[in-house]
Protein backbone atom coordinates (compact mmCIF):
# COMPACT_ATOMS: atom_id res chain seq x y z
CA UNK A 1 0.00 0.00 0.00
CA UNK A 2 1.36 3.37 -0.97
CA UNK A 3 1.41 6.79 0.62
CA UNK A 4 1.33 9.66 -1.81
CA UNK A 5 1.64 13.41 -1.22
CA UNK A 6 -0.27 15.84 -3.43
CA UNK A 7 0.35 19.59 -3.39
CA UNK A 8 -1.96 22.08 -5.06
CA UNK A 9 -0.34 25.42 -5.84
CA UNK A 10 -1.69 28.60 -7.39
CA UNK A 11 -1.51 27.81 -11.09
CA UNK A 12 -4.50 27.39 -13.34
CA UNK A 13 -5.80 23.83 -13.74
CA UNK A 14 -7.29 22.97 -10.35
CA UNK A 15 -9.46 20.36 -12.07
CA UNK A 16 -6.34 18.23 -12.63
CA UNK A 17 -5.78 18.11 -8.86
CA UNK A 18 -9.45 17.41 -8.27
CA UNK A 19 -9.51 14.40 -10.57
CA UNK A 20 -6.13 13.11 -9.34
CA UNK A 21 -7.35 13.17 -5.73
CA UNK A 22 -10.59 11.46 -6.73
CA UNK A 23 -8.76 8.60 -8.43
CA UNK A 24 -6.07 8.29 -5.73
CA UNK A 25 -8.83 8.09 -3.15
CA UNK A 26 -10.40 5.21 -5.06
CA UNK A 27 -7.14 3.39 -5.81
CA UNK A 28 -6.81 0.04 -4.01
CA UNK A 29 -3.03 0.50 -4.07
CA UNK A 30 -3.06 3.78 -2.15
CA UNK A 31 -3.49 3.74 1.62
CA UNK A 32 -3.14 7.43 2.35
CA UNK A 33 -2.85 10.77 0.57
CA UNK A 34 -1.39 13.80 2.32
CA UNK A 35 -2.64 16.98 0.68
CA UNK A 36 -1.18 20.47 0.97
CA UNK A 37 -2.81 23.50 -0.63
CA UNK A 38 -0.90 26.78 -0.84
CA UNK A 39 -2.79 30.03 -0.20
CA UNK A 40 -2.77 30.90 -3.95
CA UNK A 41 -3.85 27.30 -4.58
CA UNK A 42 -6.94 27.90 -2.44
CA UNK A 43 -7.65 31.05 -4.41
CA UNK A 44 -7.52 29.11 -7.69
CA UNK A 45 -9.76 26.33 -6.26
CA UNK A 46 -12.31 29.03 -5.54
CA UNK A 47 -11.92 30.80 -8.90
CA UNK A 48 -12.03 27.67 -11.05
CA UNK A 49 -14.10 25.13 -9.10
CA UNK A 50 -16.07 27.22 -6.57
CA UNK A 51 -14.45 25.14 -3.82
CA UNK A 52 -14.04 27.12 -0.62
CA UNK A 53 -14.13 24.48 2.12
CA UNK A 54 -11.27 23.69 4.49
CA UNK A 55 -10.17 20.54 6.38
CA UNK A 56 -12.30 17.41 5.91
CA UNK A 57 -14.92 19.48 4.13
CA UNK A 58 -12.34 20.19 1.44
CA UNK A 59 -11.80 16.45 0.82
CA UNK A 60 -15.55 15.97 0.42
CA UNK A 61 -15.95 19.01 -1.83
CA UNK A 62 -13.00 18.08 -4.02
CA UNK A 63 -13.63 14.37 -4.48
CA UNK A 64 -17.36 14.06 -3.86
CA UNK A 65 -16.49 10.95 -1.81
CA UNK A 66 -17.45 10.36 1.82
CA UNK A 67 -14.90 7.76 2.86
CA UNK A 68 -11.72 9.60 2.17
CA UNK A 69 -8.07 8.61 2.57
CA UNK A 70 -7.13 12.24 2.23
CA UNK A 71 -5.70 14.30 5.08
CA UNK A 72 -4.93 17.97 4.66
CA UNK A 73 -1.80 19.54 6.15
CA UNK A 74 -1.30 23.29 6.64
CA UNK A 75 1.32 24.69 4.28
CA UNK A 76 2.87 26.46 7.25
CA UNK A 77 3.45 23.16 9.11
CA UNK A 78 7.09 22.75 8.28
CA UNK A 79 7.29 20.09 11.03
CA UNK A 80 4.68 17.74 9.52
CA UNK A 81 5.54 14.05 9.03
CA UNK A 82 6.17 14.45 5.30
CA UNK A 83 8.74 17.18 6.01
CA UNK A 84 11.16 14.45 7.11
CA UNK A 85 12.97 11.99 4.91
CA UNK A 86 12.44 9.37 7.63
CA UNK A 87 8.70 9.33 6.82
CA UNK A 88 8.08 6.56 4.28
CA UNK A 89 6.42 8.30 1.37
CA UNK A 90 6.10 6.68 -2.06
CA UNK A 91 6.02 9.85 -4.10
CA UNK A 92 4.75 13.38 -4.48
CA UNK A 93 2.89 15.27 -7.18
CA UNK A 94 2.59 19.06 -7.37
CA UNK A 95 -0.48 19.70 -9.49
CA UNK A 96 -0.93 22.28 -10.82
CA UNK A 97 2.54 23.64 -10.11
CA UNK A 98 3.08 27.39 -10.35
CA UNK A 99 6.24 28.91 -11.73
CA UNK A 100 6.74 30.45 -8.30
CA UNK A 101 6.98 27.00 -6.71
CA UNK A 102 9.14 25.77 -9.61
CA UNK A 103 11.50 28.69 -8.91
CA UNK A 104 11.63 27.94 -5.19
CA UNK A 105 12.36 24.25 -5.78
CA UNK A 106 14.99 24.98 -8.44
CA UNK A 107 16.80 27.35 -6.07
CA UNK A 108 16.48 25.11 -3.02
CA UNK A 109 14.76 27.93 -1.10
CA UNK A 110 12.43 26.08 1.23
CA UNK A 111 9.89 28.36 2.89
CA UNK A 112 6.77 26.19 3.34
CA UNK A 113 5.63 22.56 3.55
CA UNK A 114 5.07 22.21 -0.21
CA UNK A 115 8.68 23.20 -0.84
CA UNK A 116 10.03 21.11 2.03
CA UNK A 117 8.13 17.93 1.13
CA UNK A 118 9.26 18.26 -2.50
CA UNK A 119 12.85 18.97 -1.48
CA UNK A 120 12.82 15.89 0.77
CA UNK A 121 11.34 13.77 -2.03
CA UNK A 122 14.22 14.80 -4.29
CA UNK A 123 16.96 14.30 -1.72
CA UNK A 124 15.60 10.87 -0.82
CA UNK A 125 15.57 9.96 -4.50
CA UNK A 126 11.83 9.30 -4.52
CA UNK A 127 9.34 10.04 -7.29
CA UNK A 128 8.63 13.76 -7.61
CA UNK A 129 6.16 14.57 -10.39
CA UNK A 130 5.74 18.25 -11.27
CA UNK A 131 2.80 19.41 -13.36
CA UNK A 132 3.77 22.97 -14.28
CA UNK A 133 1.26 25.24 -15.93
CA UNK A 134 2.20 28.56 -17.48
CA UNK A 135 2.33 29.91 -20.99
CA UNK A 136 4.38 31.24 -22.64
CA UNK A 137 7.53 30.23 -20.79
CA UNK A 138 10.50 32.59 -20.50
CA UNK A 139 14.10 31.45 -20.19
CA UNK A 140 14.11 31.50 -16.37
CA UNK A 141 11.09 29.15 -16.30
CA UNK A 142 12.79 26.84 -18.78
CA UNK A 143 16.12 26.87 -16.94
CA UNK A 144 14.40 26.14 -13.63
CA UNK A 145 12.51 23.23 -15.17
CA UNK A 146 15.75 21.84 -16.59
CA UNK A 147 17.46 22.12 -13.19
CA UNK A 148 14.64 20.17 -11.59
CA UNK A 149 14.68 17.53 -14.31
CA UNK A 150 18.44 17.15 -13.83
CA UNK A 151 17.86 16.74 -10.09
CA UNK A 152 15.52 13.82 -10.76
CA UNK A 153 12.02 15.33 -10.94
CA UNK A 154 9.62 14.23 -13.66
CA UNK A 155 8.35 17.27 -15.53
CA UNK A 156 4.85 16.53 -16.82
CA UNK A 157 3.37 19.81 -18.07
CA UNK A 158 -0.39 20.17 -18.03
CA UNK A 159 -0.62 19.38 -21.75
CA UNK A 160 -3.43 16.88 -22.27
CA UNK A 161 -3.54 14.64 -25.33
CA UNK A 162 -6.42 14.53 -27.79
CA UNK A 163 -5.70 11.31 -29.65
CA UNK A 164 -8.14 9.36 -27.49
CA UNK A 165 -10.86 11.77 -28.72
CA UNK A 166 -12.20 12.97 -25.38
CA UNK A 167 -15.86 13.90 -25.37
CA UNK A 168 -15.75 15.86 -22.13
CA UNK A 169 -13.32 17.84 -20.01
CA UNK A 170 -13.47 15.00 -17.49
CA UNK A 171 -12.31 12.47 -20.08
CA UNK A 172 -9.55 14.84 -21.21
CA UNK A 173 -8.34 15.39 -17.63
CA UNK A 174 -8.69 11.75 -16.56
CA UNK A 175 -6.53 10.54 -19.43
CA UNK A 176 -3.82 12.95 -18.25
CA UNK A 177 -4.32 11.86 -14.61
CA UNK A 178 -3.80 8.19 -15.49
CA UNK A 179 -0.53 9.08 -17.19
CA UNK A 180 0.45 10.51 -13.79
CA UNK A 181 -0.50 7.15 -12.24
CA UNK A 182 1.99 5.59 -14.67
CA UNK A 183 4.70 8.00 -13.49
CA UNK A 184 3.90 7.24 -9.85
CA UNK A 185 4.10 3.50 -10.50
CA UNK A 186 0.43 3.04 -9.61
CA UNK A 187 -1.75 0.50 -11.36
CA UNK A 188 -4.97 1.59 -13.08
CA UNK A 189 -7.50 -0.01 -15.34
CA UNK A 190 -7.77 2.79 -17.87
CA UNK A 191 -6.04 2.32 -21.17
CA UNK A 192 -3.60 5.15 -21.79
CA UNK A 193 -1.36 3.07 -24.04
CA UNK A 194 -1.26 3.69 -27.76
CA UNK A 195 -1.64 0.42 -29.61
CA UNK A 196 -0.77 1.53 -33.09
CA UNK A 197 -2.48 3.46 -35.83
CA UNK A 198 -6.18 3.04 -36.37
CA UNK A 199 -7.44 5.78 -38.60
CA UNK A 200 -7.10 5.01 -42.26
CA UNK A 201 -5.94 1.40 -41.79
CA UNK A 202 -8.64 -0.19 -39.69
CA UNK A 203 -5.97 -2.68 -38.70
CA UNK A 204 -4.56 -2.45 -35.19
CA UNK A 205 -5.15 -0.20 -32.29
CA UNK A 206 -7.98 1.50 -30.56
CA UNK A 207 -9.19 5.02 -30.04
CA UNK A 208 -8.97 4.34 -26.35
CA UNK A 209 -5.23 4.26 -26.70
CA UNK A 210 -2.79 7.11 -26.97
CA UNK A 211 0.85 7.70 -27.74
CA UNK A 212 3.15 9.59 -25.44
Ligand SMILES: Cc1cc2nc3c(=O)[nH]c(=O)nc-3n(C[C@H](O)[C@H](O)[C@H](O)COP(=O)(O)O)c2cc1C
Pocket residue numbers: 008009010011012038039040041043044047097098099100101133134
Ligand atom coordinates in the same frame (compact mmCIF):
# COMPACT_ATOMS: atom_id res chain seq x y z
C1 LIG B 1 -6.60 32.73 -10.93
C2 LIG B 1 -5.11 32.65 -10.92
C3 LIG B 1 -4.47 31.90 -11.88
C4 LIG B 1 -3.08 31.79 -11.90
N1 LIG B 1 -2.50 31.00 -12.84
C5 LIG B 1 -1.16 30.79 -12.81
C6 LIG B 1 -0.58 29.87 -13.72
O1 LIG B 1 -1.24 29.25 -14.56
N2 LIG B 1 0.76 29.65 -13.60
C7 LIG B 1 1.54 30.27 -12.67
O2 LIG B 1 2.75 30.01 -12.62
N3 LIG B 1 1.00 31.19 -11.81
C8 LIG B 1 -0.34 31.45 -11.84
N4 LIG B 1 -0.90 32.33 -10.95
C9 LIG B 1 -0.02 33.09 -10.04
C10 LIG B 1 0.38 32.29 -8.78
O3 LIG B 1 -0.78 31.98 -8.03
C11 LIG B 1 1.36 33.13 -7.94
O4 LIG B 1 2.62 33.22 -8.59
C12 LIG B 1 1.57 32.57 -6.55
O5 LIG B 1 2.55 33.33 -5.89
C13 LIG B 1 1.98 31.11 -6.56
O6 LIG B 1 2.29 30.72 -5.23
P1 LIG B 1 2.36 29.17 -4.82
O7 LIG B 1 3.29 28.52 -5.78
O8 LIG B 1 2.90 29.19 -3.42
O9 LIG B 1 0.98 28.62 -4.87
C14 LIG B 1 -2.30 32.47 -10.93
C15 LIG B 1 -2.95 33.23 -9.96
C16 LIG B 1 -4.33 33.33 -9.94
C17 LIG B 1 -5.02 34.14 -8.89
